[in-house]
Amino acid sequence: MTPRVAVISFDVEQDCPPYLDSARGVEEGLPRILELLAEERVRATFFFTAEMARRFPRLARRVVDEGHELGSHGYRHERLDRLPRSEAARVLERSTSILRGYGEVKVFRAPNLKLPENLLPVLAKLGYRVDSSTARYKPPFPRRVEKHGPLVRVPVSVTSSVLRLPWRLQRPLHGALAPPRVYFSHPWEYVDMSREPVRLDCRFNTGEPALELLRRLIRFLRGEGYMLATLCEAVRMLGHDVEC
Ligand SMILES: [Zn+2]
Numbered sequence: 001m002t003p004r005v006a007v008i009s010f011d012v013e014q015d016c017p018p019y020l021d022s023a024r025g026v027e028e029g030l031p032r033i034l035e036l037l038a039e040e041r042v043r044a045t046f047f048f049t050a051e052m053a054r055r056f057p058r059l060a061r062r063v064v065d066e067g068h069e070l071g072s073h074g075y076r077h078e079r080l081d082r083l084p085r086s087e088a089a090r091v092l093e094r095s096t097s098i099l100r101g102y103g104e105v106k107v108f109r110a111p112n113l114k115l116p117e118n119l120l121p122v123l124a125k126l127g128y129r130v131d132s133s134t135a136r137y138k139p140p141f142p143r144r145v146e147k148h149g150p151l152v153r154v155p156v157s158v159t160s161s162v163l164r165l166p167w168r169l170q171r172p173l174h175g176a177l178a179p180p181r182v183y184f185s186h187p188w189e190y191v192d193m194s195r196e197p198v199r200l201d202c203r204f205n206t207g208e209p210a211l212e213l214l215r216r217l218i219r220f221l222r223g224e225g226y227m228l229a230t231l232c233e234a235v236r237m238l239g240h241d242v243e244c
């Protein structure tokens with residue numbers, strides 16, 4: 001039986017790309033997320049764009065110092081599926097070498113969960129061991145964790161805005177998810193975006209309500225007997241031989 005393991009992850013990027021270019025989420029939201037995780041004693045995975053790590057180096061270091069896992073989310077949140085392969089490979093190389101200035105980086109998630117398969121060998125060569133660029137709710141609807149050469153591919157379970165639905169609506173959705181449950185959201189969801197000129201799903205229940213819902217989710221998962229782990233640790237718990 002698959003162990004009951006859940007991963008809380010964050011894609012650390014500009015606010016609601018591609019609509020805004022501000023970084024309120026990283027500046028104001030990320031510290032709040034870190035406080036909440038410390039209070040709840042949860043270690044999570046943070047996929048940084050290299051740009052955000054460079055702009056907020058102290059936060060990137062703090063993530064690592066507080067025991068969380070650092071991953072890559074590209075350089076400037078560019079859509080890798082819209083770049084020629086050689087250019088996309090350069091983006092991966094450059095962002096990886098910048099992020100490794102802050103800590104070990106072995107896990108990857110492509111912006112918009114769009115990773116052309118022909119970039120998997122590039123990730124493997126750069127020393128990545130886990131890719132989380134697929135989603136159970138997007139074609140080809142991967143159901144399980146899969147080995148792909150030296151990489152283990154772990155699909156995310158639900159889209160981020162689900163975590164901001166009123167609890168009575170989201171609770172039954174979690175129950176339907178098979179382990180490993182991989183959640184993701186973004187620092188900008190934890191600052192009040194209600195007045196920003198962006199589409200509704202980038203605004204509703206952002207800020208304090210999102211933080212409280214995240215706390216509720218963590219406690220709910222524990223109540224259901226789920227272990228909360230970083231992505232790499234979860235992959236190990238599932239029996240894959242990766243070093244974390
Ligand atoms: Zn992203």
